Amino acid sequence: MWRLARSAAANLRRSPRRFSTAIPGPCIVHKRGADILHDPWFNKDTAFPITERDRLGLRGLLPPRVISFEHQHDRFMESYRSLERNTKGHPDGFVSLAKWRILNRLHDRNETLYYRVLIDNIEDFAPIIYTPTVGLVCQNYSGLFRRPRGMYFSAKDKGEMMSMIYNWPAQKVDMIVLTDGSRILGLGDLGVQGIGIPIGKLDVYVAAAGINPQRILPIMLDVGTNNEKLLQDPLYLGLRQPRLEGEEYLSIVDEFMEAVHERWPKAIVQFEDFQMKWAFETLQRYRKKFCMFNDDIQGTAGVALAGLLGTVRAQGLPLTDFVNQKIVVVGAGSAGLGVLNMAKQAVSRMVGGEAHPHFFLLDKDGLITRARKDIDPSAAPFAKTPGEIEGLGLKEGASLIEVVKKVKPDVLLGLSGVGGIFNEEVLKAMQESDSAKPAIFAMSNPTMNAECTAVDAFKHAGEKIVFASGSPFKNVDLGNGKVGHVNQANNMYLFPGIGLGALVSGARVISDGMLQAAAECLASYITEEEIQRGILYPSVKSIRDITAQIGTAVCRAAVAEELAEGRCEVGPKELMHMSKEETVEYVKSSMWYPIYSPLVHEK
Structure with missing residues (x-):
């Protein structure tokens, strides 16, 4: 796990009115040699400095030249631009999936570089990791599957979810995106293949809201599918049974929600792409009990x-x-x-x-x-x-x-x-x-x-x-x-800020007032000059700043409604006495940014 040398909480102890961006401190690893190179959390590819190669047993396992983080970024972008040039004239779907594959390979190999590439080039890559390419990925997910991401809870796991949740290796999880695959975008029931939506949404959370990628968890709740084409597909990876309905269905979701909040009581759960009857039912069922919201509705x-x-x-x-x-x-x-x-x-x-x-x-x-x-x-x-x-x-x-x-x-x-x-x-x-x-x-x-x-x-x-x-x-x-x-x-203007604001405030639940504050903040972000030109939404290039402002509005609404319980050592009293400017500074200081941490081996 990343260990930060300084945190927002530590800054607050020194001065209740000053926050600074956290600087990554040494990260303890329990691996050496090739095991580190095969772990995308710790792998730096050719950026490992010589001293680190020596202490981690990497000398000789990498080409001798050390490449900087910035050079790695530029080299990947050149590969990406080359792909764009070489696929000109091909069908749009072919090109989109080729772009998704090159990004996915980087994600599999080097998480830190992957998120740096996303953040620095969000306008280029948002349509690939999110709408519209994510729909195409879900349609073809069984054929594209190479390695698992996230967790899969199925109807066959009833009675086991409370123990299963401990199979996830992260000790802390801040943000969960959950789907049952029943209504993926406008594509209908895609069953277990809908896992592509939580994966894409959480990548946006990292890029836009600075949620630590080691604290995110995409989850598929597989309760079957009514898509006959998938049920007959030999490559389909989900349960081959009709969807559960009624109390059987709700009992599965109930057990999952209880299991998640038993292990991670402060985790925020975003429901995504549930068919209408279950979208409204689950929202009303859980919104006053857990910190959750439904992105399609809210x-x-x-x-x-x-x-x-x-x-x-x-x-x-x-x-x-x-x-x-x-x-x-x-x-x-x-x-x-x-x-x-x-x-x-x-x-x-x-x-x-x-x-x-x-x-x-x-x-x-x-x-x-x-x-x-x-x-x-x-x-x-x-x-x-x-x-x-x-x-x-x-x-x-x-x-x-x-x-x-x-x-x-x-x-x-x-x-x-x-x-x-x-x-x-x-x-x-x-x-x-x-x-x-x-x-x-x-x-x-x-x-x-x-x-x-x-x-x-x-x-x-x-x-x-x-x-x-x-x-x-x-x-x-x-x-x-x-x-x-x-x-x-696009929802990416709003849901990252809703999640971030709820997280930094330690909100017990996500209220209508918090959601209204988010919408009004987004509406006020555009200048009068832009509005008169017909521009209603800001450029995606500024998504981090937009998210920080919306997160601030949500946080302050939670405080005003006495729903904020604070986070770490920043308690509700400290939040209550912050000015808007101080809240913005606090929210921004809580956002993760990809930088290689020095690695220290410990047996």
């Missing part, structure tokens, strides 16, 4: 809310005008409902009481109203009454084009998972919006599931729109020197 909602608030600013209106925004949401899954719930909370806060926002929710059967039979309980609060839509000439099950034409929304927001559902007719109808600068959010992932492309949005809906997508698209050349800005409404 993270997506926060990023969307930040974009919606930015849209109001882009329209030249005060933020309080958000209560008057007409928003059409296409997709009544966990993400769509999460956005509406958080948006409704924001409206309620603005009006200081019960709100009746102008939200219209559609699913595959059209507009959802109270007239619908067997309406999902989670969608019921957003179902329109006959009185609310009669004047618009709408009725139960009205189509998307009907709703857009009659409502003339300020915002059209897609979380449907249906690629191209915002077709030419729908986009042209948005030109009749009551807003001078309507917004189109095509937020479904991966790219093939996006409701529309950026090019089509600007072509058919007009140049005045504000556009955001879940997957990355290039800015659109509108001619005459004008640019249609593409905003990537």
Whole structure:
């Protein structure tokens, strides 16, 4: 394990108002020779200094020249650029997987260099380790599998999880990302192959939030799969059985959550890509008992809310005008409902009481109203009454084009998972919006599931729109020197800061107030000049600073709500008396950065 010569807690003891970035001290290893070279935690490849080679039994096992960390970084990037040049003209999927493989090989060999490469080149590599390539990796995971990462708990392990959790070698775990593989992005049930999502998310946690990579844990909860293609695939690595349902399913998740928090009571668990019924059920079941959140419901909602608030600013209106925004949401899954719930909370806060926002929710059967039979309980609060839509000439099950034409929304927001559902007719109808600068959010992932492309949005809906997508698209050349800005409404702007803020504050739970603080902080990060150019989200290049600011907002919200218990020797009283600037400094000082530590052998 890394040992830090100084820590935030030590700094606080010396001065309660000054923090400095931790400097890595010597790291004790219990290995020598080739065993060190085969351990990615300790391996430095050709960067081992001569004195270290002597004391660790490495002399002769490496080429004689010592290469600096910076030179190693540059050499890898040259290999990566060479790969880009040599794969030009090949299909996008082939190129993306080739890039993923070269990064994965580095991850397998040298963890410290891997994370340095990610942090220094996050704009290049975020689409490879995360959206959209991670979806392709999950689809092909059984064939790509080379070595295990994380842990796998299955339905066959019932009754054994409390002992199994101790098989993980790390004594401390701060952040866990958990999936059951039931709804991977917009790709559906991928079973055990969904482990690629927690792995990718946690790499983002390290790169963006500075979570120590020795304290992260990706976990797959394999309760079977209903994907017949996978069940028939001889390479499939998961359980060959239908998914558990009902109490059988919940008993497995219950046992897992109890086991995790028995060993690591302060670990934060992020639920990821659970099908809707279990996403909402598990969130309500655990959120008041454990420090956990669901990124699809709450993270997506926060990023969307930040974009919606930015849209109001882009329209030249005060933020309080958000209560008057007409928003059409296409997709009544966990993400769509999460956005509406958080948006409704924001409206309620603005009006200081019960709100009746102008939200219209559609699913595959059209507009959802109270007239619908067997309406999902989670969608019921957003179902329109006959009185609310009669004047618009709408009725139960009205189509998307009907709703857009009659409502003339300020915002059209897609979380449907249906690629191209915002077709030419729908986009042209948005030109009749009551807003001078309507917004189109095509937020479904991966790219093939996006409701529309950026090019089509600007072509058919007009140049005045504000556009955001879940997957990355290039800015659109509108001619005459004008640019249609593409905003990537990506969860990576928010979930790392939520996790970091909860961690450094020692929050008992993650509250709605903490999530609202995160969304509002992201919304306020953009300058007025950028907003007027149609930019709603900051550059991914500044993701560490964004995350530090959001982490600070979350930490301070936890303190204000008396949910913070402190971390290490930074207790709730110290947190309470910190100014905002001091909290930012404390949060930044808690972020890990990859530097080679001197290795000292101990038997």
